[in-house]
Amino acid sequence: MTSPPAFLSSLLDRYKSPAGQSRPFVTLTFAQSLDAKIAGRGGKQLILSGRESMVMTHWMRTMHDGILIGIGTALNDDPQLNTRYLPPRDPDPSVNGHNHSYNLPRPIILDTKLRFDPHCKLLKNYTEDKGRRPWLICAEPLESKEKKEWMIRRNTLEKAGARVVPLEYDYDTQEYLPIPLVLQTIHRLGILSVMVEGGAQVIRSFLLQTVAQPASSLVDTVIITVAPIFVGEDGVSYNAGSGPSSALKHASTAMFGQDTVVGLFLP
Ligand SMILES: NC(=O)C1=CN([C@@H]2O[C@H](COP(=O)(O)OP(=O)(O)OC[C@H]3O[C@@H](n4cnc5c(N)ncnc54)[C@H](OP(=O)(O)O)[C@@H]3O)[C@@H](O)[C@H]2O)C=CC1
Numbered sequence: 341m342t343s344p345p346a347f348l349s350s351l352l353d354r355y356k357s358p359a360g361q362s363r364p365f366v367t368l369t370f371a372q373s374l375d376a377k378i379a380g381r382g383g384k385q386l387i388l389s390g391r392e393s394m395v396m397t398h399w400m401r402t403m404h405d406g407i408l409i410g411i412g413t414a415l416n417d418d419p420q421l422n423t424r425y426l427p428p429r430d431p432d433p434s435v436n437g438h439n440h441s442y443n444l445p446r447p448i449i450l451d452t453k454l455r456f457d458p459h460c461k462l463l464k465n466y467t468e469d470k471g472r473r474p475w476l477i478c479a480e481p482l483e484s485k486e487k488k489e490w491m492i493r494r495n496t497l498e499k500a501g502a503r504v505v506p507l508e509y510d511y512d513t514q515e516y517l518p519i520p521l522v523l524q525t526i527h528r529l530g531i532l533s534v535m536v537e538g539g540a541q542v543i544r545s546f547l548l549q550t551v552a553q554p555a556s557s558l559v560d561t562v563i564i565t566v567a568p569i570f571v572g573e574d575g576v577s578y579n580a581g582s583g584p585s586s587a588l589k590h591a592s593t594a595m596f597g598q599d600t601v602v603g604l605f606l607p
């Protein structure tokens with residue numbers, strides 16, 4: 341296969357005309373078991389996707405400007421978020437704007453307190469020109485002691501290659517970084533489409549907003565890979581909220597190897 345599967349094009353080609361958007365197009369995507377688990381006991385990373393659906397996910401990565409994860413996933417999985425499962429081909433700088441075979445999405449990490457690891461694979465890949473520079477979306481503390489330690493971490497991470505993007509908001513009153521502000525900020529920095537890959541808390545944040553306030557959903561497309569296995573009750577689940585959401589409509593379902601991949605969209 342030398343281009344994205346039709347299943348993805350039919351869902352995502354509308355992102356190519358971003359007229360009048362004030363935030364990026366958002367695709368929420370992850371892999372789960374039949375009992376809706378995304379990781380094993382204690383957060384153990386599980387390879388749920390088979391080879392074929394993993395290739396599909398890597399095609400999906402080429403179709404977005406950014407790929408967003410929470411700091412929990414960054415620390416737990418040490419991911420690469422690249423397109424290494426796709427067939428080798430010559431770099432095409434005129435298409436990709438950089439010297440890689442495929443469009444690589446920009447890694448974007450929700451990391452309020454700058455806990456990111458300066459020795460992680462995302463930074464190693466960036467310094468070796470095998471990946472884009474990761475952006476850390478964070479909040480600058482107001483307290484002077486916390487701020488001093490935060491500045492030290494900021495310097496270390498910037499020296500290691502990360503771009504630190506502090507958000508301006510009332511940090512003390514919110515548990516999490518506010519997703520609407522995150523999206524506005526990365527949009528202003530040139531991200532017109534973003535793929536949200538997890539983990540559990542990040543998926544929940546995006547889905548809760550969609551369930552609670554469908555009219556102001558922050559998700560345009562949901563693509564879920566369902567692997568034909570049971571993980572068991574001590575696995576990690578994302579708990580999508582208290583009621584069914586009518587906001588997202590079924591678009592299509594396809595088989596990739598042994599996995600079922602379901603696509604939903606916001607009409
Ligand atoms: N099967 C799959 O497809 C996938 C599975 N996973 C699995 O998920 C697990 C990790 O999930 P989890 O531990 O929940 O971590 P997450 O990756 O969801 O990161 C959560 C952390 O992100 C920070 N954060 C900042 N703003 C927000 C926000 N608005 N909403 C949510 N989080 C925010 C918080 O840390 P802080 O306050 O410090 O900023 C929070 O604790 C791992 O086991 C991993 O293997 C992950 C991705 C995909």
Ligand SMILES: Nc1nc(O)c(N)c(N[C@@H]2O[C@H](COP(=O)(O)O)[C@@H](O)[C@H]2O)n1
Nearest residue numbers: 371386387388389417419420421422537
């Ligand atoms: N599509 C998919 N299937 C699985 O089975 C998974 N465990 C994940 N996890 C996500 O992919 C990240 C790992 O990416 P790299 O292989 O390192 O490029 C992981 O951190 C999750 O975000 N996804």
